[in-house]
Amino acid sequence: MTTWNKRYAKRMDGVNSSIIRELLKLTQIPGIISFAGGLPAPEIFPTEICAEATVHLMKEQGQQALQYSTTEGYAPLRQFIADKLNKMGANLTVDNVRITSGSQQGLDLIGKIMVDPHDKILVERPSYLGALQAWQAYQADFISVPIDNDGIDVDKLEEALQSKPKFMYILPNFQNPAGVTLSLERRKKIVALSKQYDVPIIEDDPYGELRYEGEDLPPLIALDEDDSVMYLGTFSKTFAPGLRLGWVAGPESVIQKFTMAKQGADLHTSTFTQMLLYEIAKDGFLDEHRQLIRRVYKERRDIMLDSLEKHMPEGVTWTRPFGGLFLWVTLPETMQARDVFDRAIKNKVAFVPGYAFFPESDSGYTGHNSMRLNFSNAAPDKIEIGIERLGRAIRGS
Numbered sequence: 001m002t003t004w005n006k007r008y009a010k011r012m013d014g015v016n017s018s019i020i021r022e023l024l025k026l027t028q029i030p031g032i033i034s035f036a037g038g039l040p041a042p043e044i045f046p047t048e049i050c051a052e053a054t055v056h057l058m059k060e061q062g063q064q065a066l067q068y069s070t071t072e073g074y075a076p077l078r079q080f081i082a083d084k085l086n087k088m089g090a091n092l093t094v095d096n097v098r099i100t101s102g103s104q105q106g107l108d109l110i111g112k113i114m115v116d117p118h119d120k121i122l123v124e125r126p127s128y129l130g131a132l133q134a135w136q137a138y139q140a141d142f143i144s145v146p147i148d149n150d151g152i153d154v155d156k157l158e159e160a161l162q163s164k165p166k167f168m169y170i171l172p173n174f175q176n177p178a179g180v181t182l183s184l185e186r187r188k189k190i191v192a193l194s195k196q197y198d199v200p201i202i203e204d205d206p207y208g209e210l211r212y213e214g215e216d217l218p219p220l221i222a223l224d225e226d227d228s229v230m231y232l233g234t235f236s237k238t239f240a241p242g243l244r245l246g247w248v249a250g251p252e253s254v255i256q257k258f259t260m261a262k263q264g265a266d267l268h269t270s271t272f273t274q275m276l277l278y279e280i281a282k283d284g285f286l287d288e289h290r291q292l293i294r295r296v297y298k299e300r301r302d303i304m305l306d307s308l309e310k311h312m313p314e315g316v317t318w319t320r321p322f323g324g325l326f327l328w329v330t331l332p333e334t335m336q337a338r339d340v341f342d343r344a345i346k347n348k349v350a351f352v353p354g355y356a357f358f359p360e361s362d363s364g365y366t367g368h369n370s371m372r373l374n375f376s377n378a379a380p381d382k383i384e385i386g387i388e389r390l391g392r393a394i395r396g397s
């Protein structure tokens, strides 16, 4: 029999099965109210418009949509994305933009083109698990910098930059997992620090368009004048994740390297979904649809915040996100979110224990008493019931 396990590459040693994936299996139990995943609300997916646009696309451009296409991506869609970012203050052309198969692919390909074994990558603490996993596979070491309600702590960031990381990974809006937003002042400071220490920025912004209160803030790519930012975006949260459409935008030289890496990965992102999305987006449908998403998620966020107020015991705190899909709960120091998780599953409610979002190689910070709650997926009438169950699990029953 073939001994496969002797043949795996060294770089897979540090790659464990995702805790989230394991936990999500538990959330399949019937009757569970899940705040664990990061899923959009499927009942507002624009299925009708997709059906109509598919028929139209097949009739009008079917042969092109079903054919191989360029690694760079469908040019009209890339122009649409450049225009969208330019409205936020960036200065991009179609040549600065590449379509990816979800922004997760962008993270992986950034690892592929930039990370050598034991390179240091600076991340927020806590950070997006999918990025940590993607870069672990390239044998990265992580240094993490804490966040507070205004995003990453810029003084600690400056200290960490002394150790010369290869790049810094910043989640500016309604951060996954904690839901916090980087203030304008800190955005400007980060761009200045990037220049001062010559450390480029990977800006990951899947949630920026899902703001429920306050003013939009410029992305880092719009504040930067030195070609120091690679920006990752996605249609997963503003349209539908199943299409697997995201993008990277950045300096042309990096974008070209990126394209070579993508060619080896999948030749190109689905021609069909790129053309379908463009067909739907070109006359402004996404702007209209975004209003609906914002309305629905704001209501769910508000119900969750009110329910937490009602059902959480003394000593428990949580973030109050201005947008996005998540909030972050901190339990008293002496408590373990993992123990709460076991009781919560018995009570038929699920969440992700916070330790999943702390890089393992950056030991000492475990987030043992924190948890991430998603508020976009559960129906409004289930949210308060779920939070009441969670309150009981925290109290120990």
Ligand SMILES: Cc1ncc(COP(=O)(O)O)c(C=O)c1O
Pocket (backbone or CB within 6 Å): 038, 101, 102, 103, 104, 105, 128, 130, 171, 176, 204, 206, 233, 234, 235, 236, 241, 245, 246
């Ligand atoms: C911060 C962040 N980046 C990237 C992704 C990946 O998104 P996708 O590959 O669907 O575009 C997610 C998904 O939840 C995310 O939260």
